[in-house]
Amino acid sequence: MNTSHYCPHTPEEIQEMLAAIGVSSVEELFAPIPAELRCSTFNLPVGMSEFETYARLQSVAADNNQNLSLFIGGGFYDHIIPAAVDHLSGRAEFYTAYTPYQPECSQGTLQALFEYQTAICRLTGLDVSNASLYDGATGLAEAALMAMRATNRTKVVVDGCVSPIARQVLATYLSNQDAELVELPPLDGLLNREDLAKQLDANTAAVLVQYPNVFGGVEDFSGLADQAHAAGALLVTAVYPVALGILKSPGELGADIAVGDGQSLGNPLSFGGPSFGFIAARKAHIRNMPGRIVGETVDKNGKRGFVLTLQAREQHIKRHKATSNICSNQSLCALRGLIFLAAIGKQGLADLARLNRDKAEYAKACLAKLPGVVVLQTAPTFNEFTISLPKPAEAVVAALLDKGIAAGMPLGRFYTGSENMLVVTVTEKRSKKEIDQLVKALEVALCN
Known part of the structure; x- marks a missing residue:
């Protein structure tokens, strides 16, 4: 096996490492792997210089149609992305920051996330937001699980006008849960109100709708929350954040939980990602929210400071008590969303x-x-x-x-x-x- 084309080590270094391991060759090192599971050849070309590699990548990228x-x-x-979004989110203080495992030492990151949560609450008209989720589709599924925990019920009713992609993610999430998922077929591109009324019963945890829906329809969901609440269920709305510049907020509609994808807030398409998911809810449901929540406080000297107030995530607490099994939030993409909203302002969004x-x-x-x-x-x-x-x-x-x-x-x-x-x-x-x-x-x- 010729390792010189893909391994950064010299033949002498390789022999030294093999001797330390106690084998005589690379072939012997991989001998425990069954032959049918090994690569027959790596078939790699001769290495290129940095300049040649960059030119090759440009050539490959040129195959994409970038002018559609x-x-x-x-x-x-x-959507248009203001130049300030790229400039500020690309600063090393933000770009290199990841999860604040020692949060009190990450005041800049925590403050940015706190301001992000504030922006999402104002956008959705709800009380609390977490520090972001993986994407909008998983946000919808997490909202369903939230509602099941909050109501101690197992039935989730989703409008067929909700994004098919999000509904697939929702079905995957609930497939291994003690849950019943009911999808309502669309009626002329809108929520079938009669079918919904038939599905609202003593085991219904949540009604999930989208606003605007996948067909583009903007439905007036006023009164839908009262209908869900009368049956003891919660109302979850999946929203397009830019549309909230002129539409009623989920809070005004009486929704208990709002979710959505933040790609349209300062994040490029990038072949489908990354972006961020947002989730907001009424304060009564804060303990059932997934992910982390940043809170504002004061230090011993009375100065403003920030802490991870709630960390209901699997790496922080016992797994069986976690509200979500997804660790990833999208802090950098969420920061881009915050910068976008701050840059254009309330009137600009409208x-x-x-x-x-x-x-x-x-x-x-x-x-x-x-x-x-x-x-x-x-x-x-x-x-x-x-x-x-x-x-x-x-x-x-x-x-x-x-x-x-x-x-x-x-x-x-x-x-x-x-x-x-x-x-x-x-x-x-x-x-x-x-x-x-x-x-x-x-x-x-x-x-x-």
Whole structure:
């Protein structure tokens, strides 16, 4: 075995290490591994210099289409990121900081997380937030577990208008729990209220809804919390944080727990990650929240300081008492979310949300004029809406990709009978020119 191509050690160093271990060769070292489990060859090329390696990586990256007009959403969105977000989050004080295992020595990190929690509470209209979660989908599942603990019940009812990806994660989480998961089929792209009423019983722990939903519909959930509470259940809302710039907050809707993905708050798409999940709740449920919570206090000299107030995580307490088996939070991505919100401010978030909505309304009106295209929404929308095409959406999307346009998210892979349905997303980054190009290209694709 030739180790010189991939091992940083010299042949002399390798022999010295083998002698210390008590074997004569690398082959003998790996002898206990069955032959069928070993690599036949590593087939590695000759090493390259730093310059050559960088050039090679640039060449590989160039194979990606980086100039698409993106009309894809479904939980991950192409938003503008202020330069301050990259600059500040890239400072070594933040970029190199990880988990504050000795929290009192990490006052800067703790203060940033405390301010992040404050921002999430103001955004959602709820009392408490933790210091972030892995992502929005796991946040929904953690909220379901929270509700089960808080109510001592095992039934979770989820609206079929919730993201299919998040529902898959939820099903995985609950598959090994003493839990019953009930999915309500959508009714014209909205929550089926009659089916929900039938499922609310003495064992229902939570009702899970999404706002706006996966079809883009913005449903008025006023009164839904009272309906859930009357049955002894909690209301959990999964939200798109940018939309909260103009929509009622989960707190105003009476929700007990709110979750979401923070990718749209200052985090790039990056092929699906990383981002961060957020979770907020009413104070009564703080003891059932997963992860860690940073609190504000004063030191012995009366100076403002920060501590990890609650650390209900498996590495800090007995495993069987942990509220979650996921250790990872996303402090750096959450910091980017905080910087984003602080940079644009309350009015800026409202302006951003209106820009998204207005551009989406323009696109919706233009697409509705195309022959055979039908806008399906009966409810208001934010920056996403669903259209029905006279052809399978997958084929249409593929045709538009060749023209540099990612036209949307086909629903056929998620909902039976929806093969012709397409969810179109329009963020503030899409110009009128790009929207007009989408409409023209779609018209041509439908005529061919």
